[in-house]
Amino acid sequence: MKINHSDGNSLQKRISRYLESVYNISNGPDQEDHDAALSSIINVQYVYNLSAKDIASGFLHEQVSDALAQAKIDHDKRYAGHVYPSPDETTELFCCRYQGYLRAGDVYVDEVLSPETPKSDGVLRQIIERISGLRVVESSGMLYDLLVSSHTAGEYYPAHLDTEDHTKVLATILIYFSDVSKGGETFFIDANLKAVPRKGSAVMAYNLYSCGERDESALHGFCPISFGEKWVIPLWIKYEHQTHLQCLSEPFLRHEILVNGQSKYTHQNEHR
C-alpha cells in the first residue's frame, strides 16, 4: 500500500520522502517500510535516552564555529562513502553512511601554533590552542589528517574503535559545529555516555591505555540522525610524541572520557 503524503503528520511525510530518495522507489515506500522506519526512530530515541547534561556548550568561540560552518560551501561535493551492513531488518532502513570529508592533511601542532607557517590561520590555531589547553597534546604532537565531516538524516556510524586498523591513535576529539535537530549522538558503550552534538562543543576519548596498548572500552559510534545535519571535526591525536601521558607504574591505566574537557563524573555532580 502506497502512503498518501497528504495525510499523516510531518514526521511520517519526512520519513517517506527520505525512504523514497534513498531507495529511489517509484511506487513506495509501502506501509510496512514506513512502520519499520518509524519504529526504528522510536527505538533509537528510547534506547539512546538522551541526557543533555552530558555535554556542555562553549568549547569554541562562536565565531570559530561559524567560520567552520563556512565549510558547508563544500557540502555539495559530498560523495557516497561506505554502506555498512545493517544489524537487523528494522535498522536496514537507516544503514547508509555518507561522508563529505574536507581534507587538510596531517597537522603538526607546533606548526600551526608557529606564526611563520601558512597553516597558522585563525580558526585552526584557535582549535589547536583550545585542544592544547586540555593538556592532552604535547606541543610537538601530531594530529592525523584534519577533516571536516558532514552527515545527514538517516546516517549513522556503528560501534567501532578508531584503533581498529592498529593505528596508534592516542585520543579522539570530536568537535561539533552544528546542532542536530534530532539524533546523531556520539555514544560510548562502556562509559554509558552519549554526547549530544551541540554547536561549539566537544567530546574527547582516549583509545589507548597509558602504555599504548589498545583500550577496547573506547568502543563508540553515533546514533542515526533523525532530522537535521551533523557537522563534526574529528581530531585523531597520534600516540607518538605523547610520552608525557605514559604511566609506567600503571601501564593499563584506563583514561576516562572527557566531555567538553571535563570529567563526566564531576560534570554530572555539578548539576546535581
Ligand SMILES: O=C(O)CCC(=O)C(=O)O
Ligand atoms: O561524529 C561522531 O559522532 C563520531 C565519529 C567517529 O567516531 C569517527 O569518525 O571515528
Ligand SMILES: [Fe+2]
Ligand atoms: Fe570513531
